[in-house]
Amino acid sequence: MANHTQKHLAVLIDADNAPAAIVEGLFEEIAKYGVANVKRIYGDWTGPQLGGWKKVLLDHSIQPIQQFAYTKGKNATDSSLIIDAMDLLYTRRFDGFCLVSSDSDFTRLASRLREEGLTVYGFGEEKTPQPFVSACDKFIYTELLREDAIVVSSNTPATVPSEKTEPAPASKKYPKAPxxxxxxxxxxxxxxxxxxxxxxxxxxxxxxxxxxxxxxxxxxxxxxxxxxxxxxxxxxxxxxxxxxxxxxxxxxxxxxx
Incomplete structure (x- = not known):
């Protein structure tokens, strides 16, 4: 019965604006929201800059989409991802999209997908411009998905982070909750x-x-x-x-x- 309630999701990754180090945490997070029926990643795979992603594509069944940089200074990858997103939208097979990028160029895409009644989950670094964050139904900062991210366990009494407390060498100082x-x-x-x-x-x-x-x-x-x-x-x-x-x-x- 649970399978019938799972959302069908399309995962589209901008390889130029997402580090390969998040891949494990990324798909664990996506699994909380539904099933990733489509997993595509966009970039110029002829160069060495995407070597980190090349190592994990097969393990996670991610389909690489080749996009050459036709003109220096122009990001053809963004256009390719947006076109594919619209093609997938019109198949009417998906309940939501996962857009993995820190690029504000996808702000309008996120808004357009939501206009069609689909849920949009954004994934990007903390530097992601606010317009893109706000255009998504939910936005997850990828710093939280790295293996070295540490959070308070639900089985451990939580304590409020304090500047007066001397943190352990490996601990992270967290901002005060709103x-x-x-x-x-x-x-x-x-x-x-x-x-x-x-x-x-x-x-x-x-x-x-x-x-x-x-x-x-x-x-x-x-x-x-x-x-x-x-x-x-x-x-x-x-x-x-x-x-x-x-x-x-x-x-x-x-x-x-």
Whole structure:
């Protein structure tokens, strides 16, 4: 039954603007959202600059699309990817697209795909221009997908990153989570008792900030992030109807009184 609910996705990778080091994490992440029925990567494969990608194409069944640079200074790869995306769109076989690039040239493509009712997942580096990030339904920063990315385990009590704490040599300093922003969304969708379903909270945050990801702030899941700020939020598990697992609810303490 689960197979019938899986989204069919087309994965299109701009090899010039995506490092090969993300490949494992990339497809693990994509698997959370659906099945990658099409996996294509675009670039000029005659040169040495894409050697890292060449080593992993077969292992991940990614189809390389050759695109020569006809004119110096012009990116023909972008045009080839966009044309293929539109061709795939009109087959009506896909529920969504995964656009892997840090290039803002794909902003209009993302918007056009969404106009057709398809879900667009963007993947790019933190330097990706905001217009492209905002044009996607959800945007995942590829720094989070590298093997050396470290997040707080859901099985470990989460702690708030602090500048006063001396980090271990291999640790990473994470930015402070946008507590006020999360609190505002929580208040907006809260039920009469002040509690909001955590799933709805995550969905609404993503609608307003497609690039939001708990891992950016050092937490594996949104629940870990919320739990790490007990002065601002509290969590509650409520029994689900039937034999399902409990449902997590969150409340902004100031709103709850």
């Amino acid at each position: 507590v006020d922003f999360i609190a505002k969304i929580m208040d907006d969708i809260a039920e009469e008792d002040g509690w909001a379903p955590l799933g709805s909270l995550g969905n609404n945050i993503t609608k307003l900030r497609p690039g939001f990801d708990p891992r950016t702030y050092g937490f594996k899941k949104l629940s870990d992030l919320v739990r790490a700020y007990p002065h601002a939020f509290e969590l509650q598990t409520r029994a689900a109807s039937g034999a399902g697992a409990g449902i997590l609810y969150a409340r902004h303490r100031q709103a709850g009184g």
